[in-house]
Each structure stands twice: as C-alpha cells, then as structure tokens.
Amino acid sequence: MAKKIGVLLSGCGVFDGAEIHEAVLTLLFLDRAGASAVCMAPDMDQLHVINHYTQQPSDERRNVLVESARIARGDIQDISTVSADSLDALIVPGGFGAAKNLSDFAVKGPEAQVNPQVRRLLEEMVQRSKPIGAVCIAPATVVRALSQKSPQVTIGSDPGTAAAIESMGGIHCACGVADICVDEKNSIVTTPAYMLGPGIKDVAAGIEKLVNKVLSLCRADSD
Incomplete structure (x- = not known):
C-alpha cells in the first residue's frame, strides 16, 4: 500500500505563502517514489498579500486554504480535519507563508506563536514517532512547535535565523543546498532549499534527498 504523506501548504507564492517550486518538487518526488500526497492547509486569512510582480504589499485579503488549493x-483538506493517525509522514514546504501563516516567526522571531492546528498535527506526528520533513524556512516553525523535543534542523547557514532557532530550543546544523540534516531521535529531516538557492535544480537535489529519507523513516508496520 502506498505511503500517505501529508504536504502542509501555507498559501501560494514565495512572499506570502508556500514556495511553489519547493511544493511542486515535493509532490513530484513523492509521486515518483510511489507515495500518495495528502495536501492540507489551515482555513484562515493570510497575514497579508504580496503582489509578486512588484513585490509590494497589496490591499487584498486571501485565504490560506483557498490559495493552497491552487498548488x-x-x-486539498482543511488541516483541522487531518490527524496523524491518517498519515505515515508529514512534509512542510517553505516560502514565507511557512513563517507568516503557519506561525508568525517572520514577525516575532523566537517569540512566535504557531497556528494551533499546525502545532497539534506536528505534536501528534512526534508522539506517534512518525517522520516530519521541513524545507527552507519551515524548520523554524517546526522548532517553535516542538521546542521541548530540542529538534535538530537546518535552514542552511544564515547566522541570524540559526541563532533564533537555537534560542527556541532547537539545534542548528549548517548544511549545503544539496544536503539534508537528519534528527534521528525525533525523525525530523530538513533541507535549506531556497534559503540558499540559487536555482530550481539546486534546491531539487536537497528536496529529493529529503523526500526519500522521510519515506525511508516511515514505520514498516504502516505498510
């Protein structure tokens, strides 16, 4: 039976939602590996809307679940209807939405709050020893939600973000774009992707490794 892997989206577009390249590459590599993607997002307003052509704020309101449905x-499912019992693993693509909508890390840094449904699902996954993958800036939200577990993650090499992760109780591991950081204790796999870039072929290498490692960590009894 195909593994069911949750893909937690945070909107549609790098500056205010999920990074589209990272999300699509995650879906591609899951499909190539024979896994079944279960896309989900919180039903909530985005923090704000960015015009991706001008990269300036726009006077609009958009819903995270509705925008994520584009990808x-x-x-797609409302995350509030998804439990860890229905998944074998969970992957969170990056993009600013992961730090603006899934949490407010982009605004509050180490004092961030995580969306209650996102926190619930992440906690359920860890409680059931089911693997979590996080891409780009998404590890910051994962660390904030799971700080009591002292997760080891990477966002690449940015000193400020790495320091914020450590101040939230995480352990940061410097990592190249084509590589992954594996927290064996908590079954958390991370890769820098567009935190380092520079292009889609570069981030694809790390995301493919992340997807394959997450699948390898899925429990045999979930077959």
Missing part, C-alpha cells in the same frame, strides 16, 4: 489542483 494542489483542488485536491
């Missing part, structure tokens, strides 16, 4: 081709 998922409409096949």
Whole structure:
C-alpha cells in the first residue's frame, strides 16, 4: 500500500505563502517514489498579500486554504480535519507563508506563536514517532512547535535565523543546498532549499534527498 504523506501548504507564492517550486518538487518526488500526497492547509486569512510582480504589499485579503488549493489542483483538506493517525509522514514546504501563516516567526522571531492546528498535527506526528520533513524556512516553525523535543534542523547557514532557532530550543546544523540534516531521535529531516538557492535544480537535489529519507523513516508496520 502506498505511503500517505501529508504536504502542509501555507498559501501560494514565495512572499506570502508556500514556495511553489519547493511544493511542486515535493509532490513530484513523492509521486515518483510511489507515495500518495495528502495536501492540507489551515482555513484562515493570510497575514497579508504580496503582489509578486512588484513585490509590494497589496490591499487584498486571501485565504490560506483557498490559495493552497491552487498548488494542489483542488485536491486539498482543511488541516483541522487531518490527524496523524491518517498519515505515515508529514512534509512542510517553505516560502514565507511557512513563517507568516503557519506561525508568525517572520514577525516575532523566537517569540512566535504557531497556528494551533499546525502545532497539534506536528505534536501528534512526534508522539506517534512518525517522520516530519521541513524545507527552507519551515524548520523554524517546526522548532517553535516542538521546542521541548530540542529538534535538530537546518535552514542552511544564515547566522541570524540559526541563532533564533537555537534560542527556541532547537539545534542548528549548517548544511549545503544539496544536503539534508537528519534528527534521528525525533525523525525530523530538513533541507535549506531556497534559503540558499540559487536555482530550481539546486534546491531539487536537497528536496529529493529529503523526500526519500522521510519515506525511508516511515514505520514498516504502516505498510
């Protein structure tokens, strides 16, 4: 039976939602590996909307679940209806939405709050020893939600973000774009992706490794 891997999206677009390249590469590599992606997002307003052409704020309101549905081709669930019992693993692509909508790390840094449903699902995954993958800036939200577990993650090499992660109780590991950081104790896999870039072929290498490692960590009894 195909593994069911949750893909937690945070909108649609790097500056205010999920990074589209990272999200699509995650879905591609899951499909190539024979896994079944279960896309989800919180049903909430985005922190704000950015015009991706001008990269300036726009006077609009958009819903995270509705925008995420664009990436998922409409096949998406409200995260509040998803439990860890229905998944074998969970992967969180990056983009500013991971730090603006799934949490407010982009605004509050180490004092951030995580969306309650996102926190619930992350805690459930760890409690059930089910693997979590996080891409780009998403590890910051994972660390904030799971700080009591002292997760080891990477966001690449940015000193400020690494320091914020450590101040939240995480352990930061410097990592190249084509590589992954594996927290064996907590079954958390991370990769820098566009925190380092520079291009889609570069981030693809690390995301493919992350997807394959997450799948390898899925429990045999979930087959």
